[in-house]
Amino acid sequence: xxxxxxxxxxxxxxxxxxxxxxxxxxxxxxxxxxxxxxxxxxxxxxxxxxxxxxxxxxxxxxxxxxxxxxxxxxxxxxxxxxxxxxxxxxxxxxxxxxxxxxxxxxxxxxxxxxxxxxxxxxxxxxxxxxxxxxxxxxxxxxxxxxxxxxxxxxxxxxxxxxxxxxxxxxxxxxxxxxxxxxxxxxxxxxxxxxxxxxxxxxxxxxxxxxxxxxxxxxxxxxxxxxxxxxxxxxxxxxxxxxxxxxxxxxxxxxxxxxxxxxxxxxxxxxxxxxxxxxxxxxxxxxxxxxxxxxxxxxxxxxxxxx
Amino acid sequence: xxxxxxxxxxxxxxxxxxxxxxxxxxxxxxxxxxxxxxxxxxxxxxxxxxxxxxxxxxxxxxxxxxxxxxxxxxxxxxxxxxxxxxxxxxxxxxxxxxxxxxxxxxxxxxxxxxxxxxxxxxxxxxxxxxxxxxxxxxxxxxxxxxxxxxxxxxxxxxxxxxxxxxxxxxxxxxxxxxxxxxxxxxxxxxxxxxxxxxxxxxxxxxxxxxxxxxxxxxxxxxxxxxxxxxxxxxxxxxxxxxxxxxxxxxxxxxxxxxxxxxxxxxxxxxxxxxxxxxxxxxxxxxxxxxxxxxxxxxxxxxxxxxxxxxxxxxxxxxxxxxxxxxxxxxxxxxxxxxxxxxxxxxxxxxxxxxxxxxxxxxxxxxxxxxxxxxxxxxxxxxxxxxxxxxxxx
Numbered sequence: 175x176x177x178x179x180x181x182x183x184x185x186x187x188x189x190x191x192x193x194x195x196x197x198x199x200x201x202x203x204x205x206x207x208x209x210x211x212x213x214x215x216x217x218x219x220x221x222x223x224x225x226x227x228x229x230x231x232x233x234x235x236x237x238x239x240x241x242x243x244x245x246x247x248x249x250x251x252x253x254x255x256x257x258x259x260x261x262x263x264x265x266x267x268x269x270x271x272x273x274x275x276x277x278x279x280x281x282x283x284x285x286x287x288x289x290x291x292x293x294x295x296x297x298x299x300x301x302x303x304x305x306x307x308x309x310x311x312x313x314x315x316x317x318x319x320x321x322x323x324x325x326x327x328x329x330x331x332x333x334x335x336x337x338x339x340x341x342x343x344x345x346x347x348x349x350x351x352x353x354x355x356x357x358x359x360x361x362x363x364x365x366x367x368x369x370x371x372x373x374x375x376x377x378x379x380x381x382x383x384x385x386x387x388x389x390x391x392x393x394x395x396x397x398x399x400x401x402x403x404x405x406x407x408x409x410x411x412x413x414x415x416x417x418x419x420x421x422x423x424x425x426x427x428x429x430x431x432x433x434x435x436x437x438x439x440x441x442x443x444x445x446x447x448x449x450x451x452x453x454x455x456x457x458x459x460x461x462x463x464x465x466x467x468x469x470x471x472x473x474x475x476x477x478x479x480x
Numbered sequence: 481x482x483x484x485x486x487x488x489x490x491x492x493x494x495x496x497x498x499x500x501x502x503x504x505x506x507x508x509x510x511x512x513x514x515x516x517x518x519x520x521x522x523x524x525x526x527x528x529x530x531x532x533x534x535x536x537x538x539x540x541x542x543x544x545x546x547x548x549x550x551x552x553x554x555x556x557x558x559x560x561x562x563x564x565x566x567x568x569x570x571x572x573x574x575x576x577x578x579x580x581x582x583x584x585x586x587x588x589x590x591x592x593x594x595x596x597x598x599x600x601x602x603x604x605x606x607x608x609x610x611x612x613x614x615x616x617x618x619x620x621x622x623x624x625x626x627x628x629x630x631x632x633x634x635x636x637x638x639x640x641x642x643x644x645x646x647x648x649x650x651x652x653x654x655x656x657x658x659x660x661x662x663x664x665x666x667x668x669x670x671x672x673x674x675x676x677x678x679x680x681x682x683x684x685x686x687x688x689x690x691x692x693x694x695x696x697x698x699x700x701x702x703x704x705x706x707x708x709x710x711x712x713x714x715x716x717x718x719x720x721x722x723x724x725x726x727x728x729x730x731x732x733x734x735x736x737x738x739x740x741x742x743x744x745x746x747x748x749x750x751x752x753x754x755x756x757x758x759x760x761x762x763x764x765x766x767x768x769x770x771x772x773x774x775x776x777x778x779x780x781x782x783x784x785x786x787x788x789x790x791x792x793x794x795x796x797x798x799x800x801x802x803x804x805x806x807x808x809x810x811x812x813x814x815x816x817x818x819x820x821x822x823x824x825x826x827x828x829x830x831x832x833x834x835x836x837x838x839x840x841x842x843x844x845x846x847x848x849x850x851x852x853x854x855x856x857x858x859x860x861x862x863x864x865x866x867x868x869x870x871x872x873x
Contacts, residue, residue, distance in 0.1 A: 205659075211659045211662070267848070267852075270852065271851070271852070274851075274855060276658055276659070277603075277605055277658065277662070278851050278855065280605075280659060280662055281605075281804070281808065281847070281851060282847075282848055282851045282852070284801060285801070285805070285844035285845075285847045285848050285851075286844070286848060288798065288801060288840055288841070288844040289841055289844040289845055289848070291840075292838070292840045292841035292844070293841060296837065296838060296841065406797065407670070410666060410667070410670055413663055413666070414663055414667055417659070417660055417663045421659065421660075450678035451675075451678060453670070453671065453674045454671050454674050454675045454678070457667040457668070457670060457671035457674075458671060460663075460667050461649065461652050461664055461667055461668060461671075462652075464652040464655075464656055464660060464663065464664050465651040465652035465655060468652070468655040468656040468657075468660060469656075469660060470660075
């Protein structure tokens with residue numbers, strides 16, 4: 175394979191990895207504070223990108239056409255909307271079921287995801303067809319020995335990585351992060367120490383959902399398309415990434431995200447069979463990894479196996 | 481099996497068995513008319529009527545009488561139910577569409593019984609129900625197109641292949657727990673559909689034709705003649721479907737009552753404690769997973785033969801979720817609940833074309849409400865009684 179093609183695939187893989195890692199970080203944050211899986215995450219992401227799309231239509235009709243203003247508005251509105259949605263889901267669907275069997279929360283959020291997906295398909299104007307998301311970022315490209323590195327890809331990856339680093343700093347360096355980690359480690363003790371437990375849970379869900387909205391907008395800007403079904407696959411990939419990394423571990427989520435992107439890329443180029451099998455290959459490897467390391471590559475702290 | 485407390489339960493002065501038989505006849509007549517109802521208004525009216533009847537009669541103690549009948553006269557009641565089902569099939573005789581709906585319901589029931597063993601008894605959620613259903617259907621397609629395998633064996637082959645493919649998942653499913661095991665089946669479900677779509681041998685996104693069921697010179701796609709009347713060919717499939725659902729019910733009920741069922745229950749409630757008491761957790765899980773998949777696969781094979789054309793879109797993750805929804809809605813581990821939920825989930829959207837488009841939305845909202853407000857399901861499973869003739873009253 176020539177170096178140009180290799181570069182192209184590498185750039186694409188890094189892009190996908192960043193996106194997946196952003197989704198996986200959300201899963202791992204939710205699992206950290208509440209030990210639950212919120213499977214509607216992917217569909218919240220989809221809702222975020224549809225919100226962004228709606229904002230774009232609105233701005234167009236107002237006559238605002240500066241791309242940077244548009245991007246800022248799209249990001250702010252969709253992140254705030256999904257963050258609030260995330261908090262609402264946590265408050266009314268996840269917290270009430272905290273003492274029920276853990277699978278019930280997985281099921282309730284799975285069903286919620288289906289409900290969101292179907293609601294967008296049925297009630298968004300012409301929602302069952304894909305929408306053309308605008309290419310708002312500059313598309314100038316640099317030729318690097320055979321492959322062209324586009325400015326929008328670089329900006330997207332840089333922004334995504336910045337968000338991941340920012341999230342990591344928030345978790346590890348701020349008082350809020352300290353409270354989140356305290357709740358994750360021991361709910362009771364955290365409460366005794368005067369931490370507002372419900373508030374921290376809601377804020378964590380808001381942060382995770384906001385990150386998902388960011389990934390959704392990234393996905394829209396990169397592929398220039400949003401559709402109602404995109405959340406299912408992205409959510410599933412994010413879930414797989416969080417799981418193979420090891421739930422509750424933010425580095426595990428990032429590792430898992432890039433690993434899954436690498437698997438897809440390898441499946442598309444390096445394997446003898448048709449590239450259409452890339453997802454089959456990637457999910458197959460995930461299943462095999464689960465058989466090998468049942469609690470992820472970076473394992474959870476405790477275990478009660480007999 | 482008769483015991484004193486059972487004959488004491490009376491409803492409006494009638495003994496339990498009489499009440500039970502009356503209810504069965506009423507339900508059969510209702511189902512017959514419901515399947516034939518044409519206008520949306522009539523259907524809505526009948527649904528409202530059924531709901532109201534269910535609630536008010538439940539308040540008058542009918543339920544206690546029914547469960548006494550089911551316990552005290554299990555054999556007569558089961559035979560009566562089967563007879564009622566067969567008579568409904570013959571009453572519908574010439575109507576293609578209602579029979580198709582009825583058979584689909586019966587097959588989904590079989591699937592849900594299988595998932596119940598995995599999910600309701602053992603606590604392993606299988607989010608790939610539609611995939612194993614698809615394995616059965618595709619097995620039927622390939623075998624009817626490319627070989628002279630006797631079709632009755634094809635049903636068996638559908639189950640066996642589904643179990644074999646399930647074996648690929650067994651290691652990760654059994655080694656992992658909770659969320660980790662959920663991801664394995666979810667990933668498999670998505671992987672399976674993608675695989676079907678890109679695989680040219682299996683017809684790709686267009687799908688495959690499936691040959692008809694034929695056994696002992698009895699061609700299922702030709703119309704049978706009964707009492708001088710030419711029936712719809714779906715009567716054949718409906719009868720076979722009824723037999724399959726009854727067989728599945730019987731197997732699962734026997735399994736639940738046996739020591740195996742007790743083992744599965746204890747594995748669901750506490751794996752660690754079960755292992756401490758010397759139960760073989762791995763063996764229990766492998767058994768439950770394989771048994772469930774066999775049922776799902778056999779139902780899938782018959783389904784493929786009945787609709788005679790299958791495509792990857794019928795075996796998507798959303799369909800798997802619908803199957804899980806049936807089990808949850810009915811009540812985990814409760815067979816009659818599962819049967820009722822299968823009827824609601826399959827027939828209601830078909831009869832009410834208004835909600836057909838909204839069915840995934842509707843049922844996901846319903847399941848959310850069930851999980852929030854009635855997590856034990858429509859007909860909750862009874863607590864197991866440990867002494868053969870002792871019944872809690």
